[in-house]
Amino acid sequence: MKNILLITIFISLIFSCKNDQNNNGNLNVVTTTTLITDLVTQIGGDKLNIQGLMGTGVDPHLYKASEGDVSKLVSADLIFYGGLHLEGKLVEVFEKMQSQNLQTIAVSDALDPKTLIGSEYFASNYDPHIWFDVHNWELITAFVVEKLSEADPGNTAVFEENGKNYLEQLGALDAEIRATIETLPKEKRILVTAHDAFNYFGKAYGFEVVGLQGLSTATEAGVQDVQNLASFIIKKNIKAIFVESSVPRRTIEALQAAVNSKNHHVEIGGTLFSDALGTRGTPEGTYIGMFKHNVNTIVKALQ
Known part of the structure; x- marks a missing residue:
């Protein structure tokens, strides 16, 4: 019930407050898990205003939107989340935002469903812990570069260069752990x-x-x-x-x-x-x- 109330509040606030946001000209980006926050930071650097909803040790399966999250979501130009029902309690929030044509992006959309592992535990019918294959994270990195470039064409060169450097680091990581x-x-x-x-x-x-x-x-x-x-x-x-x-x-x-x-x-x-x-x-x-x-x-x- 509380989540439904929060959804109603922030949808109503978006249209009254969105244009009043003062920032440094950078995109306002909200991320859900610390993994996604780190990835977007690696690519966006100081060209984005990034706010993560979840902190260290927070379980995304059980996370509930708080009143403090509302202001972050209201000010967001882009929202990156895991998808595949990783953020179980936030799914209805993102679905409502999508119905209002607000920019929410599931990073799992970068992957071919044929490569996903099935799961009866999630409404998506897939295991959402996709980051534990470095190759998946490489595909998601390229996907995030693309989405940021679409939203902020003026910084495309920065996003692409940062993405290229990060992909090299991921390749080295994969070789090291193997x-x-x-x-x-x-x-x-x-x-x-x-x-x-x-x-x-x-x-x-x-x-x-x-x-x-x-x-x-x-x-x-x-x-x-x-x-x-x-x-x-x-x-x-x-x-x-x-x-x-x-x-x-x-x-x-x-x-x-x-x-x-x-x-x-x-x-x-x-x-x-x-x-x-x-x-x-x-x-x-x-x-x-x-x-x-x-x-x-x-x-x-x-x-």
């Missing part, structure tokens, strides 16, 4: 996490991925889920399981306790960043730094 993964024996490439956020990672980099919860953290893991996964860990002799920064630690601790109760020891191998980046200003606060951290943490713990 080399790191090659140091881990194939039989040890089994990744157990709090929820199924890493299926694109598993498909791209050769890991079997198992999540305690479903693809969305809105689904709760039951006792039987915990027991079944504990048995799987023991059968596969998995050395470590992983916490996620945007999911409560207790879910993995419960799994560890279940394994240990069956006279088999499993370590918590560390914290992985799944739906949100790390603290701004740290290496993990960027997509590239986050990916390196995750791969290094996984490989070290499973060796």
